[in-house]
Amino acid sequence: MRLDRFIGHHTQQSKKAVRLLLAKRRVKVGGEVEVDGLREVTKFCRVELSEVTLQDRQGLYFMLHKPAGYLSATSDPSLPTVMDLMASQGGEQLHIGGRLDLDTTGLLLITNDGNWSRRITEPSVRKPKVYLVATADLITPEYGELFERGVYLDHEDLMIQPAQLEILESRLARLTIYEGRYRQVKRMFYRFKNRVVALHRESMGEIVLDPELSVGDCRALTKEEVECVWR
Ligand code: URA
Secondary structure (H helix, E strand, O other): EEHHHHHHHOOOOOHHHHHHHHHOEEEEEEOOOOOOOEOOOOOOOOOEEEOOEEOOOOOOEEEEEOOHHHHHOOOOOOEEEHHHHHOOHHHHHHHEEEOOOOOEEEEEEOOOOHHHHHHHHHHHHHHEEEEEEEEOOOOHHHOOOHHHHHHHOOOOEEEOOOOOOOOOOOEEEEEEEEEOOOOOHHHHHHOOOOOHHHHEEEEEEEEEEEOOOOOOEEEEEHHHHHHHHHO
């Protein structure tokens, strides 16, 4: 929302009165004086008017090293969920930005900021998601050629955006995709009737799973990691 509208909405002041408050340097955003009423504010910006706080909600951003056997869900009646691993970190306000299957391991992003998580998962933004993929059968160069052309998903009636495959060993590859369709990686390999036996997400956009983070542990993202999503 625009800052001038935000202030009008929170204080019931007229547009003219709000313009005056801004001109008199009575408004602060994120601790800094702001005079531009057209500036956008999100629900996580701290906004003060004449030293009175109108809004101060903190954005929470975490990476979790997801273990296998934990569901990417906020709650489940029978299975442990990734939120069980986050218990001390902000509770029910949190949601997952880009789910992983029960048996998939690796980088999971968890936040209370819906705009931020949409930005990293939205296919049109084309943030790369990198996976290590181990398969039951041999991976041949044909796979990379098909993935680069784009795989058609008949269930959704859509083409997956071109993806890049790097074959590391006969049954191990690194795959970069730009969307997060339901079981996308497994379905791509299944085009060749090759079953994925282990899947691990290494990165999303510029955010890389911290090698210091043990399986099942989480940490807050750095300011740089949070902000890189908007570039
Ligand atoms: N693709 C899959 O098939 N599974 C995941 O968990 C993530 C991507």
